[in-house]
Amino acid sequence: MSFDIPGTTLFDGAQARKGYALNKMCFSFNEAANRAAFLADEDAYCAAYGLNDRQRAAIQARNVLDLIAAGGNVYYLAKFAGIFGLDVQDIGAQQTGMSKDAFKAMLAAHAK
């Protein structure tokens, strides 16, 4: 289902179907042991969850927009980002193509 809110992908049934394996892997990162296992052998961990090539590439690139396009849900992806100590401003900056400082300035500008 396509949507006419620019820059926005709603996580609907179509996304959920596409992203199940990816989201299941990211859900597993709630546990520290799983985060460590991912870091120890990223390829094996992704293979165990049956990621497809597109998902695997997006994980490898740590690219949030690609992960969303591959069916990722931001709530689970945030746990993946957490492995690298990235917060929501880091991933906001990455997705909007800004520096983190520029992204934070943009956020603050909404106060006006």
Add this chain to the structure above:
Amino acid sequence: MSFDIPGTTLFDGAQARKGYALNKMCFSFNEAANRAAFLADEDAYCAAYGLNDRQRAAIQARNVLDLIAAGGNVYYLAKFAGIFGLDVQDIGAQQTGMSKDAFKAMLAAHAK
């Protein structure tokens, strides 16, 4: 909540609260490895699930009415009965105080 259907305990919130540990243990019997672990060391298995004394005694006695009184739900208890190869007619006979043959005859009599 008490109920006026004789010989019947509805599995409602009061029962669910009382029986959670017992039902959780019985739910685990979906898996063969857990059934084997129970048989290998019944005390340890019951302790791991935190059964109270009443539940422990009912499990020990393999007594379905006692298990229900202790908060057991028949759907999960059936998995416990399965460990011993008991079917629903065995547990029906036990609960009604009949021999299995007498219980089966009673069932067949409903056809009239």
Add this chain to the structure above:
Amino acid sequence: MAQILGALCSSHVPAIGRAMAKNLQQDPYWKPFFDGWPPVHRWLADKRPDVAVVFYNDHGLNFFLDKLPTFAIGAAPQYTSADEGWGIPQVAPFRGDEDLSWHLINQLVAEDFDLTTCQEMLVDHAMTNPMHLMYPDERWAVRIVPIAINTVQFPLPSARRCWALGDAVGRAVRSWQSDAKVMFLGTGGLSHQLDGERAGFMNKDFDLAFMESLIHDPQWATQFNTHQLVEKAGTQGVELIMWLAARAALGDGATLAHQNYHIPISNTASGVMLMDAR
């Protein structure tokens, strides 16, 4: 638009699976039950449904009391059976119809049904036995969408609410952009009780009245609250709400294609009922 063929309702007790595994179809105990199925086989061969939306109840395989849904719907590409505690043999996996699953989820949530959606889901004897009875060779000719209704923990959804669910499912199927032929399956019942000193209870008069009502006065059973249904049909006899939901999905008017009623199989009064959509 999708076409609705009819609804099949059937008991699902575990003993059926054991009887099939042991080839007891001609055994005197089982023959009156299995003799109810050839007309269903002819109907399936004739109508050739593509998809079955299955109203059933989980018996503590996929759901536990930590997350117990009133209404759960599968949205998985495949559903498998599993050991339920008795080491029973597994059957071949079922193919899901994800397109229909999501269409139903979208339509039903929009109509204020508070579904639990399941992209992964084990299905128990309440799915496997009726499917196995329909297709004895285990070559499932239909894709499925499972809809599980809580009968484990009270409060259960009322018969009235289950009718509303089935009605909404039926309307959603009719609005589905697909050339698929769809049937409904309602599994459970009829009267029986496994637990308590009342174990072994059955009620032939009520069962026959209920079956009759599905043709001539289909909302008849919605007059009863859950406690009344337990009183009349037994603690597990309340599974008749699956039949009610399947009948509701047919919409206005249904004609009886076939029925069979037999006491006892296992602890249960068994019923089979096949209805054509009008």
Add this chain to the structure above:
Amino acid sequence: MAQILGALCSSHVPAIGRAMAKNLQQDPYWKPFFDGWPPVHRWLADKRPDVAVVFYNDHGLNFFLDKLPTFAIGAAPQYTSADEGWGIPQVAPFRGDEDLSWHLINQLVAEDFDLTTCQEMLVDHAMTNPMHLMYPDERWAVRIVPIAINTVQFPLPSARRCWALGDAVGRAVRSWQSDAKVMFLGTGGLSHQLDGERAGFMNKDFDLAFMESLIHDPQWATQFNTHQLVEKAGTQGVELIMWLAARAALGDGATLAHQNYHIPISNTASGVMLMDAR
């Protein structure tokens, strides 16, 4: 009969927990946000609620897509937080109010809310942060009943349906045979979006209009469908349905006791709003 004191609505973003862990309350970035809380502390000290019914959304800690409920309600003696993927420190466990949980389950299922009941349940930052803001010493003075509303996967329940849920919860609390003093908590929002090229979106005008509406035209937001709410408030701003449910639970009429609005904390327009029941 139980007495309803009021409703507190608040943002819940994870960064709040980190700020509290680092004692940043007087830091220039955080001060405008934390300055919104002393009036809440005075209200709590004055009113002394016994129980909080908490409308919140799980962010993938307790629920996954294999069993994703539209509405889930806790019925546990205790609720604990847990690592959500960032190794955040856990807070003290929360005591549940099982009596109220089951009273709500019985009343709500009877009113055709298709709940998923949870006798065991982990609660995430959407529970811990607002509770920690209310009780900075982590000595929770209230027992809780958590009610989780799906905001993870579309279709979400509509704003209208969430209003109806809150309304039914409020009526059920008023019929609860107890001398407990009950408050409602709605956590989430206000406008923000974490995902996509639109990340960083906020909408001050809409947020202020929404907050104002809760006092003078409380069902105002129910005119919007979920897509409109995403457009106006962002993909995570839809969490305002928690505020709406909490306000609905108050019933007719509510008076504003306190409010605070500040941009930004983390990626979010933060709001705090305290309403007295009439």
